[in-house]
Amino acid sequence: MAKRAFLMGVLSVIGCFGQNNPTFYPTAAHVNLYFPHLADGGPVFGQWQSSVEFVNPSPTMTAHVQLSLFGDQGLPLSLDFGSGSFAVHPFSIPPSGRITLRSTLASGTIVEGQAVANSDIPIQGTILFRNIVNGKLGVELSAPPTLPTSRYLSLATRDLGVALANVSGVTKSFVVTAVDSSGTAVATTLITLAGFGHHAFNLGQELPDLPADFSGSIVITPQVPGDQVLAWTVNVERNLISTLPIGQLEWPISHPDRIQLVFQRLLAAASSLSGINLNLQPPPKLVTPSDVAAASASVNSNQNVQINLALSELVSDSPSELAFLVAHELAHIAQTRTGMNTILLPNEATNKEADADLIAMILVLQAGFDPYGAPGAIGKLSMANGSSGLVSSNFDNLPDPTPAFSAARMNSMLGVITSACTYVTAGYCAADKAAIHPHFPGSAPL
Numbered sequence: 001m002a003k004r005a006f007l008m009g010v011l012s013v014i015g016c017f018g019q020n021n022p023t024f025y026p027t028a029a030h031v032n033l034y035f036p037h038l039a040d041g042g043p044v045f046g047q048w049q050s051s052v053e054f055v056n057p058s059p060t061m062t063a064h065v066q067l068s069l070f071g072d073q074g075l076p077l078s079l080d081f082g083s084g085s086f087a088v089h090p091f092s093i094p095p096s097g098r099i100t101l102r103s104t105l106a107s108g109t110i111v112e113g114q115a116v117a118n119s120d121i122p123i124q125g126t127i128l129f130r131n132i133v134n135g136k137l138g139v140e141l142s143a144p145p146t147l148p149t150s151r152y153l154s155l156a157t158r159d160l161g162v163a164l165a166n167v168s169g170v171t172k173s174f175v176v177t178a179v180d181s182s183g184t185a186v187a188t189t190l191i192t193l194a195g196f197g198h199h200a201f202n203l204g205q206e207l208p209d210l211p212a213d214f215s216g217s218i219v220i221t222p223q224v225p226g227d228q229v230l231a232w233t234v235n236v237e238r239n240l241i242s243t244l245p246i247g248q249l250e251w252p253i254s255h256p257d258r259i260q261l262v263f264q265r266l267l268a269a270a271s272s273l274s275g276i277n278l279n280l281q282p283p284p285k286l287v288t289p290s291d292v293a294a295a296s297a298s299v300n301s302n303q304n305v306q307i308n309l310a311l312s313e314l315v316s317d318s319p320s321e322l323a324f325l326v327a328h329e330l331a332h333i334a335q336t337r338t339g340m341n342t343i344l345l346p347n348e349a350t351n352k353e354a355d356a357d358l359i360a361m362i363l364v365l366q367a368g369f370d371p372y373g374a375p376g377a378i379g380k381l382s383m384a385n386g387s388s389g390l391v392s393s394n395f396d397n398l399p400d401p402t403p404a405f406s407a408a409r410m411n412s413m414l415g416v417i418t419s420a421c422t423y424v425t426a427g428y429c430a431a432d433k434a435a436i437h438p439h440f441p442g443s444a445p446l
């Protein structure tokens with residue numbers, strides 16, 4: 001009995017500690033996961049089977065996911081993963097759970113396309129390709145999900161396997177250039193894909209003039225600068241297939257995907273807060289207009305959160321800076337929905353902005369971003385609303401009693417961090433500080 005009580009005590013301490021841990025995600029965890037290639041079926045002497053695998057890294061939240069499949073021409077592609085043939089597969093993954101969707105070899109010819117998974121919290125994914133020859137397992141290789149990019153690089157031979165996919169809904173063309181081992185471009189071709197279309201090929205099929213012993217690299221870019229390409233390559237040599245590193249650019253990154261990731265992480269953080277109901281369910285709609293040059297964010301009459309792509313580009317090297325700006329807009333949604341001018345600062349009922357900053361800081365902390373992204377974002381906005389004229393002084397189009405990006409607001413951020421630490425679970429900021437700022441002075445709140 002005493003032993004059981006002791007055990008319960010240990011378990012409750014562990015449970016408590018778990019809640020105190022900041023939510024950090026694996027690099028590969030995303031809310032938009034693009035799989036540039038999938039294949040199923042074929043004749044018995046050469047079948048392909050695809051398994052799409054997901055793990056939910058959150059110990060507390062269920063992931064709600066939708067997997068959409070598109071064929072070579074960009075049309076919805078119906079595949080059977082064991083529970084019927086559909087082009088869209090909705091499913092959920094329990095906290096810390098895993099799910100496998102394995103295609104069922106339903107077609108006598110090889111069916112190919114691309115897949116996109118959209119989740120409401122970050123999840124980790126992988127696709128496995130299994131080659132089956134007369135019922136015997138041949139080879140299996142895996143590919144991580146990827147993100148659209150403005151340039152894809154891969155080492156290449158003439159037999160290189162390439163999957164190319166169009167992530168936009170309209171027809172796009174892509175330039176494939178082969179570069180030899182001394183760095184000289186030796187062949188190039190243009191490949192046009194329908195909206196959401198897909199094309200898988202061996203390099204020599206599209207570049208027939210490449211010598212048989214070609215050894216170099218390929219670069220794939222969208223024909224129109226600013227567009228994005230989705231690609232994946234596999235090494236093929238003497239009929240052996242092996243995986244290659246993902247060749248998308250590290251930076252610049254796909255802003256719509258990054259904004260979506262930040263937005264969903266913050267919403268997940270909002271629903272995991274204890275003691276503060278921000279009324280953010282059902283979630284507001286996120287809109288990311290690309291035709292607005294000014295860097296601004298706003299909450300419109302439909303209670304949409306609008307994050308202009310130019311704003312994301314202004315803070316493009318820092319997800320934590322973007323997180324503070326998106327969280328600030330979510331805080332204004334919360335103020336509107338709760339009918340309170342200020343939710344956490346009742347004695348400062350006219351200062352919606354200070355209240356939104358504090359709520360944003362709590363969300364940023366809870367979602368595992370760096371809270372020092374806040375002064376970074378305000379500093380960049382301060383620069384951008386000066387003589388450069390990139391952004392107006394009330395960047396979120398709300399009445400603002402104070403100069404929006406004053407030095408005073410920036411200097412107040414350390415106090416906002418200190419205050420935010422009193423709203424999250426006890427011990428959370430200490431754990432966060434130990435993880436991300438272990439060399440900060442002891443006096444720093446985080």
Ligand SMILES: [Zn+2]
Pocket residue numbers: 328332352353356396398
């Ligand atoms: Zn505001």
